[in-house]
Amino acid sequence: MTEPGARAAILARVRSALRDRPSATVARDYRRAGTRGRGDLDRFAEMLRDYRALVRITDDVPAAIGDRGFIAAPGCPPEWGGDRRQHTVAELDRVDGVITACAVAIADTGTIVLDHDAPDQGARALTLVPDHHIVVVRADQIVPGVPDAVAALAGVRTQTWISGPSATSDIELERVEGVHGPRTLEVIIDIR
Amino acid sequence: MTFIGMPRGTGNLTGAPFPEAASEALDNAQLRRNLAKATGTIRAKRAAVVDELPDWAALRAAGAAIKDDVLANLDTYLLRFEAALTERGSTVHWARDAEEATRIVTELVTATGAREVIKVKSMATAEIGLNEALAAAGVAAVETDLAELIVQLGHDRPSHILVPAIHRNRAEIREIFAEGMGATDLTDDPRVLAEAARAHLRRKFLTVDVAVSGANFAIAETGGLVVVESEGNGRMCLTLPRTLISVVGIEKIIPAWQDLEVFLQLLPRSSTGERMNPYTSVWTGPTEGQTSHVVLVDNGRTATLADPDGRAALRCIRCSACLNSCPVYERTGGHAYGSTYPGPIGAVLSPQLTGIDRNPTLPYASSLCGVCYDVCPVAIDIPSMLVHLRGRAPKPRAEAAAMRAAAWAMSDHRRWRRLLRAGRLGRALGRRPMLPPPLSAWTRARDLPEPPRQTFRDWWDTR
């Protein structure tokens, strides 16, 4: 609970600190939203493999998913299969894996963005607690760079940006995959 | 302009004088090996992924400018952020200093009845001493970041912004885990150690009902918070507990969602040397039925903002590139800086947050080699800022007298020439004389140059 006067005091301090009226102009001379190209899919796949994610490029997503007894986000296409019922966190801790779609994917960084307000991507726990995450990326969802992804997303949505499986560099700054998040990230790129 | 009267920061921001603490650290050969290996690895990775981006210089300039815009209009952006968050249903709190911030968080936690909270690694909560305050109220704070866990289980202090246990090697970590977790089947393999942390924390994630986080970015336009992490412990803390309390320094604001396109390129490449970190969470207000509190913390930031030559330190996005590149940090480690913020950025930030009188030695903890400025993704000119802060630091009386005398001689060529001629008498001293402190510090490890028979200008006059 804010101490009475704290808010006003901090704002007054800020205004007093800025008595010299500094100003700043932001020049955005960096690469803005880029041009999509043929190389994007290959670069995306290469970056993912660099993170040691499993990458499969296919025109038959249901076959690639197969029947593994996974659960799926409720809004996924029916042909992807998977159990669509709502699960508690304790139940999620016992399932083998989860299938979702994504909102956008970034070639330069091998990043997949989940929009948790979209029913085919599900609430956050769904893709966090199970140890194996299958995410289906349509080829046309792959954008070249980070600015393209930011432009394609609405900032008010709840999001998780995922770049490879859970990892840590906390021991001698050596990267190790697999800590608390899903240890297996499987990306199915749909080129249909 | 005078800054007297602007309240300063409190909390974990000071320690022993740097030279003394550094000497102690330098005696630890294991520490130096660990640091040299770790910082060497990360420097190479950072350089490789930064070189990949042809527009790095432009991104860096934009990152600096966006942060400067935030600082120049901080009141406007803070109010915008507060309004957006409040509209979404979060409660926004304001804390002038560490005491107020820890009191607010402690009250929020105890109101839920929880005796335990899980924590995402956060510099702000380390700065304000939150864990200590919670413990005093009977609440256990469980650190969930692997490195923070190593520090917590080892009853140690963090020594790095990004990798708080950088001073520990795998063998030491195995021992700490064996002791702290009661695990008996551990090896030195980082995979095995990471797996042990997963097993140790899993039940906490699934059962503890209150989490405390920081934030890497707070978006004024949307009220969004952003946490950048690797392991998934952040996602666990942000997602599973019913109450989420986020402690955010007032300088963490960025104006708009779009600005993330700059910082999500600058930060991962500068910090872990990755193209992108494994997980970035973005949320705006209470999510999926949670209760959400955001505590905005000043704690010396407005005092820092008041100095036009020092305020750029508030651009910092806590990437650690300056620590990893600094030849001083590499040898002394982070504990020597005595503050939550070690390394070059700590040497300019800590004295400004606390006031220079409480951190008088930190601005001198640098050879001014300039590599920190080169690698800073938001172009903080740390060397110039160090020099500026040295100007404000209290000076030893004998040093000040010597400096005044030298300046007197050096501002006139006749006096200077007489001094140099007198200096030739130093020839009698030999190359390893017994000199009084602080000059004896030189001759402990180095010979003195033998003063020449003739100064340059005497030679020149004879031509």
Added chain:
Amino acid sequence: MRVALFVTCLVDGLFPDVGKATVTLLERLGHEVVVPPRQTCCGQMHINTGYAAQAAPIVANHVEAFADADVVVVPSGSCAGSIRHQHAEVAREHGRPGLADAATAVAARTYELSEFLVDVLGVTDVGAYFPHRVTYHPTCHSLRVLGVGERPLRLLRAVRGIDLVELPGAETCCGFGGTFALKNADTSTAMLADKMSAVTTTGAKVLTAGDSSCLMHIGGGLARLRSGVRTLHLAEILAAT
């Protein structure tokens, strides 16, 4: 060209051979060297130790000493860096806008030795002969404040008979840092130890650099170790025939 030499306080008092070598080199290249008699020091030690107020009269003296010079050459990256990036600021901060303008004008005509040779004179082969194994340490201020880049190496590569070997970790600070070497002596010594072991692994007999201050620090350590490696300023190698 008429070149005003700013010899620097350290070279004047402790390393006159570096000044003599600079004169020899510039004269051999056909230029007239003058040594403005009022010069003393650039004031960098005061500025960087937090005594900018005391440095202001030193800066004023320097600016007056070189006010009439067409071009100023300094055999030091660090001093050139201070003149270029600190002098005007010190003058401004101490309420002397006129001095700041004059300092900016002097700074614009001031060059570190390798910059002057390569950029102004357009030479890399200065006609030197130095038949020894040499390694080069790029000093921090020449590298990061001035950005001299490859210029000293281009000059060294053109020296006849030289066996120039690469210094591992060359761009890492040697630990001098002015009063840092005294105020944080133990850290400075630890950095020095690593620099010295890098130097000795090269098998070089001579370590060179563009700053006598860093060379005094590294050379003092190498002498204490009786390493057999001597330090020479870049100017001394370039002047050798």
